[in-house]
Amino acid sequence: MSVLVDRDTRLCVSGITGREGTFHAMNNKRYGTQVVSGVTPGKGGQDVEGVPVFDTFHAAVESTGANTAMVFVPPRFAADSILEAADAGIQTIIAITEGIPAHDELRVYNHLVQAYGPSPPRLIGPNCPGVLSPGKANVGIIPAAFFKEGNVGVVSRSGTLTYQIGNEIAQRGFGNSSIVGIGGDPVPGSSFIDIIALFQDDPETELIVMAGEIGGSAEEEAAAYIGEHVSKPVVAYIAGFTAPPGKTMGHAGAIVSGSQGTAAAKAEALEAQGVRVGRTPTQVAEIAVEILEG
Amino acid sequence: MDLLEYQGKQLFARHDIPVPEGRHARTVDDAVAAAKEIGFPCVIKAQVKIGGRGKAGGIKVAENEDEAREHASAILGMDIRGFTVHELWVEGASQIAAEYYASIIFDRSAKQPLVMLSTRGGMDIEAVAEEDPDAIATLHIDPLLGFQDFHGRRLAFEAGVDGDVVRPIGAFLGRLYGTFVSEEAMLVEVNPLIVTPERDVRALDAKVTLDDNALLRHPDNAQLRDPSAEDPQEQMAKERGLTYVKLDGDIGILGNGAGLVMSTLDVVAQYGGSPANFLDAGGGSKAEAITSAVEVILSNPNVKAVLFNIFGGITRCDEVARGLVEAFDQIKPTVPFVVRLDGTNDVEGRKILADAALPNVHTAATMNEAAEKVVELAR
Numbered sequence: 217m218s219v220l221v222d223r224d225t226r227l228c229v230s231g232i233t234g235r236e237g238t239f240h241a242m243n244n245k246r247y248g249t250q251v252v253s254g255v256t257p258g259k260g261g262q263d264v265e266g267v268p269v270f271d272t273f274h275a276a277v278e279s280t281g282a283n284t285a286m287v288f289v290p291p292r293f294a295a296d297s298i299l300e301a302a303d304a305g306i307q308t309i310i311a312i313t314e315g316i317p318a319h320d321e322l323r324v325y326n327h328l329v330q331a332y333g334p335s336p337p338r339l340i341g342p343n344c345p346g347v348l349s350p351g352k353a354n355v356g357i358i359p360a361a362f363f364k365e366g367n368v369g370v371v372s373r374s375g376t377l378t379y380q381i382g383n384e385i386a387q388r389g390f391g392n393s394s395i396v397g398i399g400g401d402p403v404p405g406s407s408f409i410d411i412i413a414l415f416q417d418d419p420e421t422e423l424i425v426m427a428g429e430i431g432g433s434a435e436e437e438a439a440a441y442i443g444e445h446v447s448k449p450v451v452a453y454i455a456g457f458t459a460p461p462g463k464t465m466g467h468a469g470a471i472v473s474g475s476q477g478t479a480a481a482k483a484e485a486l487e488a489q490g491v492r493v494g495r496t497p498t499q500v501a502e503i504a505v506e507i508l509e510g
Numbered sequence: 511m512d513l514l515e516y517q518g519k520q521l522f523a524r525h526d527i528p529v530p531e532g533r534h535a536r537t538v539d540d541a542v543a544a545a546k547e548i549g550f551p552c553v554i555k556a557q558v559k560i561g562g563r564g565k566a567g568g569i570k571v572a573e574n575e576d577e578a579r580e581h582a583s584a585i586l587g588m589d590i591r592g593f594t595v596h597e598l599w600v601e602g603a604s605q606i607a608a609e610y611y612a613s614i615i616f617d618r619s620a621k622q623p624l625v626m627l628s629t630r631g632g633m634d635i636e637a638v639a640e641e642d643p644d645a646i647a648t649l650h651i652d653p654l655l656g657f658q659d660f661h662g663r664r665l666a667f668e669a670g671v672d673g674d675v676v677r678p679i680g681a682f683l684g685r686l687y688g689t690f691v692s693e694e695a696m697l698v699e700v701n702p703l704i705v706t707p708e709r710d711v712r713a714l715d716a717k718v719t720l721d722d723n724a725l726l727r728h729p730d731n732a733q734l735r736d737p738s739a740e741d742p743q744e745q746m747a748k749e750r751g752l753t754y755v756k757l758d759g760d761i762g763i764l765g766n767g768a769g770l771v772m773s774t775l776d777v778v779a780q781y782g783g784s785p786a787n788f789l790d791a792g793g794g795s796k797a798e799a800i801t802s803a804v805e806v807i808l809s810n811p812n813v814k815a816v817l818f819n820i821f822g823g824i825t826r827c828d829e830v831a832r833g834l835v836e837a838f839d840q841i842k843p844t845v846p847f848v849v850r851l852d853g854t855n856d857v858e859g860r861k862i863l864a865d866a867a868l869p870n871v872h873t874a875a876t877m878n879e880a881a882e883k884v885v886e887l888a889r
Binding site for chain 1: 616619621623652653654694721723724726727757766768769771772773775779780785788790793822823824852853876878
């Protein structure tokens with residue numbers, strides 16, 4: 217098992233005819249992901265290395281049975297593309313695009329929550345590296361070669377930090393059930409809580425690693441949730457202990473405002489719920505291995 | 511992007527939010543001319559992006575031309591908590607019968623805008639929130655529905671504003687919400703929101719933060735960015751498409767990906783070092799971007815050693831290595847470098863560095879080893 221993407225994933229790529237879109241769609245396909253179609257308005261009927269392109273998500277879903285979307289279009293078109301994928305009935309939407317206006321993200325999030333009843337489409341990202349289930353499917357830009365199949369579920373706000381931690385775990389002989397990048401934007405479609413809940417229910421996942429960073433309160437909310445609902449061990453890392461207040465550290469969401477969102481407060485909230493927090497990526501891997509071998 | 515008070519007020523005025531009449535000035539003469547045009551008494555206000563201007567002496571009332579000249583001379587060039595005053599806003603003095611507080615924030619946790627109203631205006635709202643949270647009325651707004659009249663009434667009644675201004679305050683909040691949405695702000699704050707003896711409602715201050723990602727759709731707002739007010743290195747980095755934040759220390763840092771760079775700063779600090787900057791070269795950086803980034807890092811004279819920490823995903827380590835070799839060719843750095851390359855094409859990258867045998871460039875196998883080494887070299 218794994219979460220979000222696996223061998224049943226039938227992927228439709230929005231923006232497949234763009235340079236980056238083609239490159240990563242083909243990379244995902246080579247990994248073994250079923251890339252069944254792409255969407256580029258006005259280029260319906262063409263194909264990208266054998267993958268058929270459609271003008272609309274609705275046509276792509278109807279013709280190819282796509283159940284998962286990857287959004288790779290420029291920021292000003294991305295919200296529209298996410299909404300179109302959802303409207304076409306796609307259940308899992310993974311948005312890689314960086315730089316989407318925050319108010320667009322707000323509208324998209326609230327629409328998805330309000331318009332689709334009890335099981336709304338699941339949005340991962342935007343501004344994320346995607347989801348990798350080693351040995352099964354890769355949707356996004358995670359360099360799959362550094363990871364192998366295993367029992368550690370990883371959820372992170374940052375791409376390269378995920379690679380760093382995942383790689384250190386792999387070097388110690390362990391692998392991953394799934395690696396989920398939820399993105400560094402102010403309004404992520406899925407939170408730590410959403411993904412941790414999936415890992416808790418996934419029989420293959422034995423241990424959960426979460427990599428957070430300064431800004432917002434998602435880690436504190438996750439801490440409270442873990443205390444109540446999660447029986448599997450969780451190891452956490454928080455980046456940004458030395459970040460000065462008031463400066464945005466690369467991610468739109470990573471800013472310490474006043475006394476809110478500091479790394480120390482997040483680590484404390486997690487530790488209060490029994491989550492072990494590593495002070496370096498290496499230490500996170502060491503703790504994870506200690507628990508797995510325990 | 512944070513706006514100056516006067517830029518915020520001009521934005522408010524475009525959305526029919528009442529603000530006192532005012533003029534912008536960059537020189538003492540301009541300020542005096544503005545004061546004469548507006549009439550006395552008027553207020554001379556320092557325009558800096560930091561709070562506590564009043565306490566620092568950056569806001570003064572002028573009763574006549576001599577006082578306007580005196581205050582403008584004193585305030586221009588003044589240092590307010592590290593910010594030099596380059597601009598003034600001169601506006602007519604307002605009579606104040608009541609001071610309220612109003613704001614709308616982009617509440618990331620609730621994923622809805624949060625509107626706040628309090629009758630305890632004119633003071634530090636965070637202190638009010640701590641001492642007496644009930645003094646602030648709050649309401650989340652469904653962004654798909656928007657701000658309705660009843661929202662305004664509810665906030666006004668719950669905050670306990672004077673009965674005769676419930677409707678005008680509600681209308682004011684509606685316009686503030688309209689500004690927040692149509693200008694794509696992350697924050698709009700009015701403190702104080704005043705009621706005059708004539709029972710008019712107006713914004714006496716304006717604090718606005720706009721979403722940088724939305725500036726493409728707002729060319730007028732994009733022009734409000736003032737490069738002269740920015741740190742020269744941060745400005746240079748921005749022009750080159752790099753994410754750079756200047757810090758106080760002496761170890762230059764370059765990495766790929768915001769999370770990994772933040773983590774690198776932390777690890778360097780744990781080994782007793784002090785980072786001189788945050789620099790995210792971004793995903794898929796080509797050699798030229800790396801060369802350019804080295805130039806930005808070294809333009810800070812405090813830098814005594816530089817750490818490259820790369821975990822290549824879409825970034826290729828051979829491109830990073832080529833960029834560093836090119837930087838040595840062009841800039842001829844004199845400080846030591848420590849380079850850690852892992853990920854896509856790391857073997858090729860390390861080979862390029864080994865072949866180039868750059869002076870004073872050290873390699874490290876892990877992030878921790880790299881941090882330890884660079885801290886030693888900066889000593």
